Amino acid sequence: MKKEAPDMLVRLISDKSFKDWVMFPNEENSLYWRKKLELQPEYAMVVAQAREIVLRMKFNEHKLSSSETDELLTQIISANDLGKTLPKRSTTVREFFSKVKPVFKYAAALAIIALSIYIVRYIKEDVNQYLKPSKIITFAKENPKIQKSRFPLPDGSIVSLNAMSSIDYVFDPQKGIREVNLIGEAFFEVKKNDKFPFVVRSGGISTRAVGTSFNVRYFPEEAKVKVALLNGKVALDAETVSLQDKNKILKPGEKLVFDKITGVNDKVTFDPLDELAWKDGVLTFQNADFDEFIRRLEHWYGVKFLIVGKPTEKWNVNGRFKTESLEEILVGVKFTYDIEYQLNGDNVKLKLN
Amino acid sequence: MKLKLSYISQNERISAEPQQNPLAVSDTDTWKSFKEGDESAFIRIYKDYIHILFNYGCQFSGDRDLIKDCLQDFFIELRRRREHLSDTNNIKFYLLKSFRRRLLHDQERELKVKIRSENLKYTQFEVELSHEVKLIDSQMENSKLEKLNAAMESLPSREREAIYHFYYENLSYSEIADILQLGHVSSARRIIYRALENLRDYIIASFLVLFI
Numbered sequence: 001m002k003k004e005a006p007d008m009l010v011r012l013i014s015d016k017s018f019k020d021w022v023m024f025p026n027e028e029n030s031l032y033w034r035k036k037l038e039l040q041p042e043y044a045m046v047v048a049q050a051r052e053i054v055l056r057m058k059f060n061e062h063k064l065s066s067s068e069t070d071e072l073l074t075q076i077i078s079a080n081d082l083g084k085t086l087p088k089r090s091t092t093v094r095e096f097f098s099k100v101k102p103v104f105k106y107a108a109a110l111a112i113i114a115l116s117i118y119i120v121r122y123i124k125e126d127v128n129q130y131l132k133p134s135k136i137i138t139f140a141k142e143n144p145k146i147q148k149s150r151f152p153l154p155d156g157s158i159v160s161l162n163a164m165s166s167i168d169y170v171f172d173p174q175k176g177i178r179e180v181n182l183i184g185e186a187f188f189e190v191k192k193n194d195k196f197p198f199v200v201r202s203g204g205i206s207t208r209a210v211g212t213s214f215n216v217r218y219f220p221e222e223a224k225v226k227v228a229l230l231n232g233k234v235a236l237d238a239e240t241v242s243l244q245d246k247n248k249i250l251k252p253g254e255k256l257v258f259d260k261i262t263g264v265n266d267k268v269t270f271d272p273l274d275e276l277a278w279k280d281g282v283l284t285f286q287n288a289d290f291d292e293f294i295r296r297l298e299h300w301y302g303v304k305f306l307i308v309g310k311p312t313e314k315w316n317v318n319g320r321f322k323t324e325s326l327e328e329i330l331v332g333v334k335f336t337y338d339i340e341y342q343l344n345g346d347n348v349k350l351k352l353n
Numbered sequence: 354m355k356l357k358l359s360y361i362s363q364n365e366r367i368s369a370e371p372q373q374n375p376l377a378v379s380d381t382d383t384w385k386s387f388k389e390g391d392e393s394a395f396i397r398i399y400k401d402y403i404h405i406l407f408n409y410g411c412q413f414s415g416d417r418d419l420i421k422d423c424l425q426d427f428f429i430e431l432r433r434r435r436e437h438l439s440d441t442n443n444i445k446f447y448l449l450k451s452f453r454r455r456l457l458h459d460q461e462r463e464l465k466v467k468i469r470s471e472n473l474k475y476t477q478f479e480v481e482l483s484h485e486v487k488l489i490d491s492q493m494e495n496s497k498l499e500k501l502n503a504a505m506e507s508l509p510s511r512e513r514e515a516i517y518h519f520y521y522e523n524l525s526y527s528e529i530a531d532i533l534q535l536g537h538v539s540s541a542r543r544i545i546y547r548a549l550e551n552l553r554d555y556i557i558a559s560f561l562v563l564f565i
Contacts, residue, residue: 006553014546019520049492053552056498057520058483062411064421069403072421073396076428 005046012050022054026140078116135173142166143184145302148279153178156191157198160279164219164299171196185217187279190232201239205258208235214250215276218260222295228255228275238265274320283321290315293333294350301326302346309352311337381442388435395432402448405522409449410456412478412517427455446524450532478513480505504552512548519545 012018021029037047064072137154143163150160153169155178161167165184172179173196180188182202190198192211200207203218203225212232218225227236229250236248236256241263247256255270274284283300285293290311298305303326315337321329326348330341342349378386386394403424410420431438431451441447481502484495505513515533518524524532530541 010546010549010553014519014542014549016519016526020523023520023523045492052492053482053501054520056482056484056486056493057516058481058486059412059517059521060479062408062417062420064404064407068421069400072403072425072428073399075425076399076432079425079429 005043008043008046009050009053012047013053018050019054022051030142074113074116078112137169137171139169140167145299148281150279153180155193155196155198158189158191160187162186162217162278163302182216182218184219185215185278187213187215187230187276189213203258203260204239205256206237206239208237209233219299223259223261225258225260226255227258228270228272229253230272230276238263277320281322283324285317285319288315288317293317297326297329303348304346306347306349307352308349311352313337379442380444381440384438384441384444384447388438388440390435395435398444398448399428402445405445406448406452409517409522410452412514413456414477423456424452427452430455443528445522446528446532449518449522449524453532477510478517480513480516501552508548508551512544515541515544516548 017029018033021033037043139154141149141151141159141161143149143161143165145164148161148163150158152158155171157178159167162185165182165186167183167186168181170179171177176196178193178196178198180198180200182200186200188198188200188209190209190211190213194210198209198211200209200216202216203220205216205218205225205227207214207216207227209232212234213230214232214234215228215230216226217228227234227250229252231252234250236243236250238258243256243258243265247265247267250256250267253269253272255268255275256265257268258265271286274286277284283296285296288296293315294305294307297303317333319332324332327343330339330348330350333339334341338353340351340353383394383397387398406424406427407420410423411417414420482493482498482505484498508516511533515529518529518532526541526545527538529545530536530538533541533544535541535544
């Protein structure tokens, strides 16, 4: 491995399909490379390094300002207009002017400038009209366990995406909506746009907003879909059943809890400090029972629990944890509940006495 | 050990991959309209590629005004000869290739002295492994990056240009071979491999540290 690894690394970073996957991941190439790498887990470290080299590769960037861009275009167009109206031998502006009587010089120059500004303006509008309405914009992101992220969508909305969560964003002007499919949990700060509503679909619930911020949580292994509104207003809809009328609109501070299996839906109030704590890196528990407590820890720390025995009493865990390690939390729990635990890498053995 | 997949948004790059848009006019059609005298097609081409070409030109010479002049001449010439241009289904590649030819041609003619002297320094196609990219699962310390960057600096500018087309403009091996006037597609693959292979000594050193 030691000797092979550097060769493998060079092979990866000079491989176009590897580079494309790192730089422009999509469903197909992600699937391909994930499968490929699963077969060779011993290369995980090399792949991580190769990926890092590709992502860090940076060239100097030089930009033209928009006024420079327009100015240059004007010069190009006016030069060509001259080329057309004149005999072939006069090719430059200077030569042209030297042959024209002084009286006409300024008039000609002004006419050319006015004409080219007009052409540029006219064509610009034309192009914009032609291009904009048909442009479909897509964006996708996926977080592995433990990793959370915060990033803007192409429309300027900001998304905080929890660990083990993924979103797909599509803006199709023909359909007239900005559409997000979410698995997992995300907090959306939607950029206001009355023309194109922002719709989040997750676990059979669609949340429709114009400009507002709200949290959506749906992990397939949890039966419940939760939509919590921080400010503004959202309209809700369920795909398979119909929601109770009073639950179709959320006001700030309200949360919809939808049971995906039974279809039962309910509106409750929530405490933003708890509900949205995850995006600030705070793990909170509010009357969590044993199952919820374990599941949340698995998510948060990216570990797997092996449970031996059954809880003999009903658990009720409360608390806010920011910097604590998993072990510190378990030590804390040990005060109240009779447990023993063993930490072994990503695996936790928990024995209930 | 698990491989972490964290995606980094690339949308701020000048040459970010254009969004795939099934309704968009194809390069072939846009180019054809341009050749037939359609001015809105020209404006579209200009707007879509001016920044890519300017950025590319500046990799050869840091003299912004010089590159602007070259671009102006280049587009004027392109418009003047529009009816006689060959067809293409890849406008970006077509423009990069012909602009490069023009740039190097101009350089030979009048700017020989200027560019030559710049050539001696490490100024063309500067590339580095950036410290600024923040990766959650970073494997490399700054000292390691410094060493790799020193290796990058020692590459001939031609190899760095190949790396530029490969990583930055996302061109295919055959397009790179064409632009750099290499005989075979395999030569493009080789030049990139060879360039990156130069980094290997440094990589080996860093691996030994990792596996202790």
